[in-house]
Amino acid sequence: MATNAIVTDLNRCVGCLACMVACKAVNNVPIGSYWNKVLRIGPSKKAGATSARDVEMYYLPVQCQHCENPECVKVCPTGASHVLEDGTVQIDKSKCIGCQFCAMACPYGVRYLNEEERVVEKCTLCEQITAAGGLPQCVIQCGGRARFFGDLDGGIDSFEAPAVGYDTDRSYDNLYTGNRVKLGDMVKEYADGDVHHLPDVGNGPHFAYILRDREWKGGE
Amino acid sequence: MELQWPLILFTTLLAWAAGLFGAQCLWALRGRGAKAQMPALIGSAALLAVGGIAVFFHLEHWERIFNGFGHMTSGITQELIAIVVLAVVMVVYFVYLRRGGEAKVPAWLSAVGIVVAVVLVVVMGHSYMMASLPAWDSLLQIGSLLGAACAFGPATMALICAVRDEASDLDARANVIGQCANLVLAVAYLVAMQATAGSYAAVEFWFDPTSPTLDITPDGSTAPFAGASVGAAVVAIIAAVAGAASAFIGRAKGDWKVWGAVGAGCVLASAIALRVVFYMTGVSVYPFF
Numbered sequence A: 001m002a003t004n005a006i007v008t009d010l011n012r013c014v015g016c017l018a019c020m021v022a023c024k025a026v027n028n029v030p031i032g033s034y035w036n037k038v039l040r041i042g043p044s045k046k047a048g049a050t051s052a053r054d055v056e057m058y059y060l061p062v063q064c065q066h067c068e069n070p071e072c073v074k075v076c077p078t079g080a081s082h083v084l085e086d087g088t089v090q091i092d093k094s095k096c097i098g099c100q101f102c103a104m105a106c107p108y109g110v111r112y113l114n115e116e117e118r119v120v121e122k123c124t125l126c127e128q129i130t131a132a133g134g135l136p137q138c139v140i141q142c143g144g145r146a147r148f149f150g151d152l153d154g155g156i157d158s159f160e161a162p163a164v165g166y167d168t169d170r171s172y173d174n175l176y177t178g179n180r181v182k183l184g185d186m187v188k189e190y191a192d193g194d195v196h197h198l199p200d201v202g203n204g205p206h207f208a209y210i211l212r213d214r215e216w217k218g219g220e
Numbered sequence B: 001m002e003l004q005w006p007l008i009l010f011t012t013l014l015a016w017a018a019g020l021f022g023a024q025c026l027w028a029l030r031g032r033g034a035k036a037q038m039p040a041l042i043g044s045a046a047l048l049a050v051g052g053i054a055v056f057f058h059l060e061h062w063e064r065i066f067n068g069f070g071h072m073t074s075g076i077t078q079e080l081i082a083i084v085v086l087a088v089v090m091v092v093y094f095v096y097l098r099r100g101g102e103a104k105v106p107a108w109l110s111a112v113g114i115v116v117a118v119v120l121v122v123v124m125g126h127s128y129m130m131a132s133l134p135a136w137d138s139l140l141q142i143g144s145l146l147g148a149a150c151a152f153g154p155a156t157m158a159l160i161c162a163v164r165d166e167a168s169d170l171d172a173r174a175n176v177i178g179q180c181a182n183l184v185l186a187v188a189y190l191v192a193m194q195a196t197a198g199s200y201a202a203v204e205f206w207f208d209p210t211s212p213t214l215d216i217t218p219d220g221s222t223a224p225f226a227g228a229s230v231g232a233a234v235v236a237i238i239a240a241v242a243g244a245a246s247a248f249i250g251r252a253k254g255d256w257k258v259w260g261a262v263g264a265g266c267v268l269a270s271a272i273a274l275r276v277v278f279y280m281t282g283v284s285v286y287p288f289f
Helices: A018-027 A071-075 A101-105 B005-029 B034-056 B075-100 B107-126 B139-163 B169-198 B227-253 B256-280
Strands: A004-009 A036-045 A055-063 A081-083 A089-091 A112-114 A119-121 A147-151 A160-162 A180-182 A208-210
Touching: A018 A036, A018 A055, A071 A081, A071 A101, A089 A119, B005 B034, B005 B075, B005 B107, B005 B139, B005 B169, B005 B256, B034 B075, B034 B139, B075 B107, B107 B139, B139 B169, B139 B227, B139 B256, B169 B227, B169 B256, B227 B256
Parallel strands: A004 A208
Antiparallel strands: A004 A147, A036 A055, A081 A089, A112 A119, A147 A160, A160 A180
16 A cells, blocks of 8 residues: 655745646646646735735645545445555546546535546546556646655655656656665755645645745635 | 435425425324325325435446445435435335225334434435535535525425325424424524534635636626525525415314415525525635635
């Protein structure tokens, strides 16, 4: 068993939306639907602000959090929504009856009905790529090298992203065998208190967000 | 959330079916309404069937319903089991009605019928209790469905008894209690929904690049007494008050052909309006995606 997830360093995210676009392109997500969205949180006044210009904000990529106790799996009547050995939540479309209770049960609203196939879809954490040893497309394409993929059981410092540098091999193929940088070697120092999660209503979201020197909004 | 009409009809009609079957079991236990038993059973079975058909319109691939169906933690699976159990009890009830003549249903079967009817409504309501949707995640949501069943059943049973010239003291007593319970539980659930207004994640200012002008609650509000939900919430209360009034008027006048029908109509309006509010306030705890 593993617990695959993505950790995003929000201090590095520049809001380029490349992860959104990459996700739609590689997963053929229908027009009007998204498996991954980048929200802008703020601007909001800093603690102790003395003027209206004293503000802060951050970008927040939101998608399926591949939870520890996924409510979507619990409510699915056919077992179409299920947890894989790698800890990710997947949908067997051939079993989905389109009741959409999973979409209702998701605290983050990241599931939607594919109108053409009439089944529910969401982020797969690019299972088709990661099962072969690669990285999710949103991690590969991240413009700020803010997103890292890995197994939570190994700690988030072990999470990986494509290597950086002017002389780096940028081919996708080599990402299946290496050519990566670890979060612990790449990002600035952070404290345990800088690691945040989306609000937990008992589902235990696996994805984590690092945010330093700014106030995390929306609760955990 | 968009109004899910198949589910609104499903929950309302199942509450009606369970309420009517429970009421006829109560009448049988008290030795009343013998000639009304078979029409009431046919009525509750028809309501159960129509409600069951309505829910299929919500499914995008109903032809796959038995393709792995049966995940036990799913509220839908539990609902199906409860419906099948109620249907089986109805069949046994039917057999006793046919074999034993009028009002010869044994007391144990009537008691079982009431229990199974209550269990069906509770299981149905429980399937909508989701931590992700604060307005739904309340025991009073189940209570509101039980209230509707308690009002639907006696009103319909009193109407059938009146048509079959079998009026009894139970008509007035059960209707007054049932309609008052519906009013109290409907209002209590609306208040409970209102109390969840502060349960949603708040981030002050935010921006979604894919929907730059969309409000996070486009169908109304996270609270029943705000925004577009107000109208349906008011209708739910007024209809429930009218239902209670119809029970008192029926008790005073004793004409249950009229006041039973009026009472059932009021509960129908109240229950549907309450379910409309239910969907309009069905907003995720993290409503930004």
